[in-house]
Amino acid sequence: MSPPIPPEGASGRPVKLLWTGGWDSSYRLLDLVLAQGRAVQPIYFTLDRRSAPLERQAMERIRAELAERWPGSVPLLGPTQYLDMAPVPEDPDALAALVALRGLPGARRLGGQYYSLAAAARHYGIAGLELGLHAEDGSAWYDRLKANVEAEGDSWRLVADPEPAALRLLDRFSFPLLALSKQDMAVRAGAAGFADLLEGTWFCHSPDRRGRPCGLCAPCRLTMKQGLARRVPRLKRLRHGIAWPIIVALHRLGARRHTRAAWNRARAVLGSRR
Numbered sequence: 001m002s003p004p005i006p007p008e009g010a011s012g013r014p015v016k017l018l019w020t021g022g023w024d025s026s027y028r029l030l031d032l033v034l035a036q037g038r039a040v041q042p043i044y045f046t047l048d049r050r051s052a053p054l055e056r057q058a059m060e061r062i063r064a065e066l067a068e069r070w071p072g073s074v075p076l077l078g079p080t081q082y083l084d085m086a087p088v089p090e091d092p093d094a095l096a097a098l099v100a101l102r103g104l105p106g107a108r109r110l111g112g113q114y115y116s117l118a119a120a121a122r123h124y125g126i127a128g129l130e131l132g133l134h135a136e137d138g139s140a141w142y143d144r145l146k147a148n149v150e151a152e153g154d155s156w157r158l159v160a161d162p163e164p165a166a167l168r169l170l171d172r173f174s175f176p177l178l179a180l181s182k183q184d185m186a187v188r189a190g191a192a193g194f195a196d197l198l199e200g201t202w203f204c205h206s207p208d209r210r211g212r213p214c215g216l217c218a219p220c221r222l223t224m225k226q227g228l229a230r231r232v233p234r235l236k237r238l239r240h241g242i243a244w245p246i247i248v249a250l251h252r253l254g255a256r257r258h259t260r261a262a263w264n265r266a267r268a269v270l271g272s273r274r
Helices: 023-035 052-069 071-076 092-102 113-123 140-146 165-170 182-192 218-225 234-252 261-271
Strands: 015-018 040-046 081-084 149-152 155-158
Touching: 015 023, 023 040, 023 052, 023 071, 023 182, 040 052, 040 113, 052 071, 092 113, 092 140, 092 165, 113 165, 140 165, 155 165, 218 234
Parallel strands: 015 040, 040 081
Antiparallel strands: 149 155
């Protein structure tokens, strides 16, 4: 089931956009500024991960390119608000929702970063923040989300009473890219003249010491799966082809334990509520 097509037109207020320097959020930013002539207020939550410096570098490069090639766009792009995650408290309800959504069947689980983003948005009192969730196959949580949204301007928002209720984890966000794949964005960016800027975006969560994509993390795998394998170095793609089947086999045999920090935190917090 496809989400309803949002009507054209939008308010004159700056669009609050979660910008990470990645393909999806950068496409949305460039489309808003260059194709639609709309003002954007970028917001970046300082998640503690190795890719953060590379994400910031990507955003700085895009700003510089915009200023050089489209100087008229500069007033439309506000300064990025960098919001610290350190003071954000644990959110038991959001953790419970993440656990419930991760329990849905499907080829890809909801990433733990969405818990962090939801907790941060609630802590800072932000609503209507655009999130770059995009079309993807084989994901039960995405299919449920797509069936529980309603059009709002040129984006979509969660309905008041979603099913399952755990989708309320995402109730502070809107989803302008929900019906677009990465390939769709590439085609549209090419037609609008900014496709080359997307090639300078960042996506890998675990870059190597030389700042290259690892080829094994979830964003790398998704990038390759969705037709953008060229963005992962050839040797890293070969590494993925050799290592990933082994990782999957070990996981299925129970040889790999789930010791991720997000899960440990979830168990501790949820356990304290009993």
